[in-house]
Amino acid sequence: MLFGKKFRTQLPQAVGAAYSLKIDGKSACAVTYCGDGGTSEGDFHAGLNFAAVMDAPVIFICRNNGWAISTPVEEQFRSDGVVVKGQAYGIWSIRVDGNDALAVYSAVHTAREIAIKEKRPVLIEALTYRVGHHSTSDDSTKYRPIDEIEYWKMERNPVNRFKRWVERNGWWSDHNESELRSSVRKQLMQAIQVAEKAQKPQLSDLFNDVYDRLPSNLEEQERLLREIVKKHPEDYPSDVPL
């Protein structure tokens, strides 16, 4: 059972789901994610304590990438990272090099065994760096040096590191790489062609996918949108059924 990365509200929910798996006697655990920024929210603490006292089979994976949007970890907390927070709640906690794929695999594998066999929570703190911007509306070069980003992107790149390892073992080569890249590119181009030919969803689908009966504010928005499309048809794709 997987609880994705929203902004940490998912943590207590994952613990509840894990607890229900335990009550049902399932050989399974819940997994949930958060960032370093998420650990400052109340739900992180409620979730961890809840998991510890209920012995819930849940794995908390915290991706400590040094930044919560523009807030560096030094301004996020004064503790030695996140792993100590798990320990403080009596949770078996492990810190791993998040840029080492094999180390992450091994940590998660062990965590899953502990969570399922021993019916208790585990926290994993994966140390890494966010090489991208937080979102499309963020420009992280405004608050951190470009050299720092480049260093992590090039020197500490986890994909290149894993690639070097498989190459050293003789399982991968430049030839395999270029063959894979060109075959994936071909598949992508074909998929794009198919997608471009597919009929686009109706305009009304923008509004009717949540409520059985449209609330008046959405009716109003749909009406306004249709008026605008009529007024400026050149600004809207002609292949969207109105």
Ligand SMILES: Cc1ncc(C[n+]2csc(CCOP(=O)(O)OP(=O)(O)O)c2C)c(N)n1
């Ligand atoms: C309850 C709540 N408060 C604030 C925000 C705004 N917000 C969105 S992401 C974010 C920081 C997230 O930091 P982190 O968890 O470290 O994620 P990362 O920057 O590594 O993606 C904040 C403050 C939000 N979405 N929800």
